[in-house]
Amino acid sequence: MTEKAAKTIRRPRTEMPVQPPLVRIQNYLEVALGYSEEDALTEASRCLQCKKPSCRQGCPVEIDIKGFIGQLQKGDVPGAYKVLREYNSLPSVCGRVCPQENQCEGMCVMGKNPEKTGGPVAIGRLERFVADTFAKRLAGGDAACQQITGEAACRMTRDDLTVACVGAGPSSLTVAGYLASLGIKVTVFEALHEVGGVLIYGIPEFRLPKDIVRREVDAMRELGVEFRTNWVGGKSFTVKELMEEQGFKAVFLGVGAGLPQFMHIPGENDIGVFSANEYLTRANLGRAYDFPNHDTPTFKAEEVCVVGGGNVAMDAARTALRLGAKKVSIVYRRTKAEMPARAEELEHAIEEGVKLELLSAPIALNADEGRRLVGMTAQQMKLGEPDASGRRRPEPIEGATREIPCQLVIIAVGTRPNPILLEATQGLALTKRGYIEANPETGETSIHNVFAGGDIVTGAATVISAMGAGRRAAKEIAKRLLGTEL
Amino acid sequence: MKYRILKKTVLIPGQTSLLVIDAPHVAKKAKPGNFVILRTSEKGERIPLTIADCDPEAGTITIVFLVVGKTTAEMNTFEEGQSLHDVCGPLGRPTHIEKQGTVICVGGGTGVAAMHHIAKGHAAIGNHVVAIVGARNKDLLLFCNELGSFCPEVLIATDDGSMGHHGFVTDVLKERLEQDKDVSEVVAVGPVPMMEAVSKVTKPFGVKTTVSLNAIMVDGIGMCGACRCTVGGETKFACVDGPEFDGHKVDFGELRLRLGQFRDQEKQSMELFQHKCHCAEGK
Ligand SMILES: Cc1cc2nc3c(=O)[nH]c(=O)nc-3n(C[C@H](O)[C@H](O)[C@H](O)COP(=O)(O)OP(=O)(O)OC[C@H]3O[C@@H](n4cnc5c(N)ncnc54)[C@H](O)[C@@H]3O)c2cc1C
Ligand code: FES
Numbered sequence: 001m002t003e004k005a006a007k008t009i010r011r012p013r014t015e016m017p018v019q020p021p022l023v024r025i026q027n028y029l030e031v032a033l034g035y036s037e038e039d040a041l042t043e044a045s046r047c048l049q050c051k052k053p054s055c056r057q058g059c060p061v062e063i064d065i066k067g068f069i070g071q072l073q074k075g076d077v078p079g080a081y082k083v084l085r086e087y088n089s090l091p092s093v094c095g096r097v098c099p100q101e102n103q104c105e106g107m108c109v110m111g112k113n114p115e116k117t118g119g120p121v122a123i124g125r126l127e128r129f130v131a132d133t134f135a136k137r138l139a140g141g142d143a144a145c146q147q148i149t150g151e152a153a154c155r156m157t158r159d160d161l162t163v164a165c166v167g168a169g170p171s172s173l174t175v176a177g178y179l180a181s182l183g184i185k186v187t188v189f190e191a192l193h194e195v196g197g198v199l200i201y202g203i204p205e206f207r208l209p210k211d212i213v214r215r216e217v218d219a220m221r222e223l224g225v226e227f228r229t230n231w232v233g234g235k236s237f238t239v240k241e242l243m244e245e246q247g248f249k250a251v252f253l254g255v256g257a258g259l260p261q262f263m264h265i266p267g268e269n270d271i272g273v274f275s276a277n278e279y280l281t282r283a284n285l286g287r288a289y290d291f292p293n294h295d296t297p298t299f300k301a302e303e304v305c306v307v308g309g310g311n312v313a314m315d316a317a318r319t320a321l322r323l324g325a326k327k328v329s330i331v332y333r334r335t336k337a338e339m340p341a342r343a344e345e346l347e348h349a350i351e352e353g354v355k356l357e358l359l360s361a362p363i364a365l366n367a368d369e370g371r372r373l374v375g376m377t378a379q380q381m382k383l384g385e386p387d388a389s390g391r392r393r394p395e396p397i398e399g400a401t402r403e404i405p406c407q408l409v410i411i412a413v414g415t416r417p418n419p420i421l422l423e424a425t426q427g428l429a430l431t432k433r434g435y436i437e438a439n440p441e442t443g444e445t446s447i448h449n450v451f452a453g454g455d456i457v458t459g460a461a462t463v464i465s466a467m468g469a470g471r472r473a474a475k476e477i478a479k480r481l482l483g484t485e486l
Numbered sequence: 487m488k489y490r491i492l493k494k495t496v497l498i499p500g501q502t503s504l505l506v507i508d509a510p511h512v513a514k515k516a517k518p519g520n521f522v523i524l525r526t527s528e529k530g531e532r533i534p535l536t537i538a539d540c541d542p543e544a545g546t547i548t549i550v551f552l553v554v555g556k557t558t559a560e561m562n563t564f565e566e567g568q569s570l571h572d573v574c575g576p577l578g579r580p581t582h583i584e585k586q587g588t589v590i591c592v593g594g595g596t597g598v599a600a601m602h603h604i605a606k607g608h609a610a611i612g613n614h615v616v617a618i619v620g621a622r623n624k625d626l627l628l629f630c631n632e633l634g635s636f637c638p639e640v641l642i643a644t645d646d647g648s649m650g651h652h653g654f655v656t657d658v659l660k661e662r663l664e665q666d667k668d669v670s671e672v673v674a675v676g677p678v679p680m681m682e683a684v685s686k687v688t689k690p691f692g693v694k695t696t697v698s699l700n701a702i703m704v705d706g707i708g709m710c711g712a713c714r715c716t717v718g719g720e721t722k723f724a725c726v727d728g729p730e731f732d733g734h735k736v737d738f739g740e741l742r743l744r745l746g747q748f749r750d751q752e753k754q755s756m757e758l759f760q761h762k763c764h765c766a767e768g769k
Contacts, residue, residue: 191705191707230575235515274712277711281709294529294531295557296532419726
């Protein structure tokens with residue numbers, strides 16, 4: 001037994017098969033191909049099934065990680081799925097996009113001494129395997145209930161209990177899925193023409209295939225969730241109308257933090273300068289990678305600079321490569337160590353040939369007489385003392401600037417809350433930075449029975465934290481509507 | 487959700503049509519100056535079009551478009567009974583309408599349609615509305631009868647002199663401003679050069695001038711910045727801060743450049759579409 005345990009421990013993390021870099025930048029298909037059953041069982045066997053698992057504390061929704069991997073060790077995929085689903089309504093999404101290295105995997109004991117142990121258990125990859133495999137097994141059957149609740153039958157929909165969600169990102173989808181599985185009728189109002197929020201318009205197909213999002217949404221439809229696209233909260237309707245005229249018993253606001261920030265430097269409105277939101281929305285929501293088969297065009301250039309160091313910057317850079325750019329550079333004012341992007345995305349970007357221009361901050365964008373972008377002036381930076389966020393503050397090195405030629409600049413320096421709905425909702429208390437103030441335990445806002453969660457409360461964060469907020473709000477809504485402690 | 491075309495009127499064959507669309511939730515809220523974002527098909531591009539009229543009771547909105555690219559060309563092939571794939575709105579800030587005396591509304595090309603909705607709003611609140619409508623020749627004039635039904639004055643200018651003043655709307659506007667010192671506002675909707683010229687004419691008179699910017703848009707709700715324009719030295723998002731701005735402060739040159747960002751691809755799309763149409767017709 002001891003001998004077996006020692007052997008198990010020494011086995012390194014099971015690699016995930018991926019499309020080779022030079023192949024994948026020629027297509028828009030998913031990069032990471034997922035574990036085979038053998039890979040998954042091998043990786044699952046690395047889990048020590050700790051008495052007091054610390055991985056769970058690293059998970060924003062406290063998934064019973066030990067539990068689901070335990071089921072997998074026994075080869076019981078539906079059992080593993082059921083455990084996942086109890087905590088997470090979009091496991092196939094989270095397995096792909098969560099920053100596991102800062103969460104569950106960051107806390108895994110196997111990561112403490114990686115030379116000896118081979119590194120943390122690949123929890124995210126296992127989560128993805130379980131969710132994908134379960135979905136494949138279900139495919140074809142009428143299995144919406146099972147996909148959402150893990151149960152074979154769902155409660156009847158009660159048309160007298162209605163809840164509205166505004167925005168159709170992961171926070172709202174979680175609310176909708178959870179309440180629908182309890183028989184509550186949910187209507188989701190989304191401003192865009194497609195449902196999924198950032199999962200559809202922001203995160204590219206090559207990282208999160210849209211079929212996966214659609215599969216989850218279809219399952220919710222089967223459970224009776226109604227989706228109304230092209231409905232803009234604050235424009236096509238108000239929260240007050242939803243409650244007073246349309247009779248919704250509760251409203252959840254999950255509108256994200258979609259307003260792009262610019263840098264306020266010269267040349268920002270010149271031809272060839274885009275916000276990452278525009279660039280990614282054209283490519284993903286508009287399927288501009290498939291132009292002219294799809295109508296939405298996008299801007300193409302040989303040399304591209306992406307400003308920023310988060311997931312959004314990585315997605316924009318990798319999209320630019322796939323749209324034919326010869327040279328793509330990420331311009332970031334700190335160093336690689338401070339980049340907030342998921343480790344895997346940064347790694348994949350570098351493998352694909354994305355260059356890093358570190359300790360560089362754009363101070364001007366330069367154009368020709370026709371105001372077409374020709375380059376960027378970047379200020380050299382150095383790292384100073386840590387700031388409030390704990391990261392070392394970048395400071396300019398006097399007189400040290402550099403010209404970087406580029407014909408396309410994509411700005412990914414963060415987002416702010418979109419005021420459209422907020423301004424149109426009287427009595428809704430906002431924070432100093434313009435986000436919605438919500439009770440951290442229930443998600444309730446300053447308006448009775450109006451809840452909020454996700455990026456519109458926290459500022460740009462993660463899919464899993466948006467889902468966690470959705471779940472907390474959904475529980476409270478269910479409690480109020482059904483009068484039971486859940 | 488279906489956005490059925492209840493009525494189609496060809497205003498200028500092959501060029502401009504009017505559609506009355508079933509979109510009750512948009513009609514209920516639409517005000518002069520608002521626009522919608524629409525798509526013709528599942529693979530379509532999101533394009534903004536100003537609402538030319540609405541009927542909240544019937545649940546309909548009216549849009550008028552000029553064929554300039556693939557989307558509008560495709561839309562022009564649609565007949566009554568067919569549907570648009572998506573209609574989202576009403577978007578943008580509505581026109582600021584208050585009782586203020588004489589308002590001159592200038593419209594050029596298809597812009598007359600949107601101008602008509604704004605003029606109607608001004609007339610409804612009791613302003614004296616003078617409409618100035620321009621086109622290349624008399625066959626291309628739009629909405630003159632509709633405007634005549636609520637505007638005490640409708641002045642016309644045609645480039646070839648086939649009707650009304652021989653020349654530009656700006657000539658008529660200038661003359662009017664010289665004679666009438668009580669004009670409180672000028673509203674201009676139309677091609678960029680026309681709105682720019684109107685703003686130039688009104689400037690020396692110090693008359694408040696409002697223009698409606700037809701920037702390129704993607705989401706139309708402030709999430710992408712595609713529609714950004716410079717107004718008074720500041721960057722604004724036309725979809726949420728506008729689409730109407732002070733004409734004396736707008737950087738029209740920048741707007742014109744930004745409107746041309748995707749010209750090559752727009753041409754490619756259009757050619758492909760025309761080719762397909764011709765093949766379908768067996769030509
Ligand atoms: C490019 C990109 C990459 C990312 N990568 C990752 C990643 O790898 N891992 C990770 O964990 N997180 C990632 N994130 C962050 C993550 O996607 C967000 O934190 C999460 O999606 C927030 O969910 P949400 O439900 O709050 O809102 P969103 O997903 O933003 O959805 C909000 C929805 O509301 C709609 N809406 C807005 N206003 C209105 C209105 N007035 N009326 C109706 N509807 C409205 C929007 O159109 C949108 O569909 C990424 C974000 C971006 C932009
Ligand atoms: S169209 Fe996207 S912000 Fe205006």
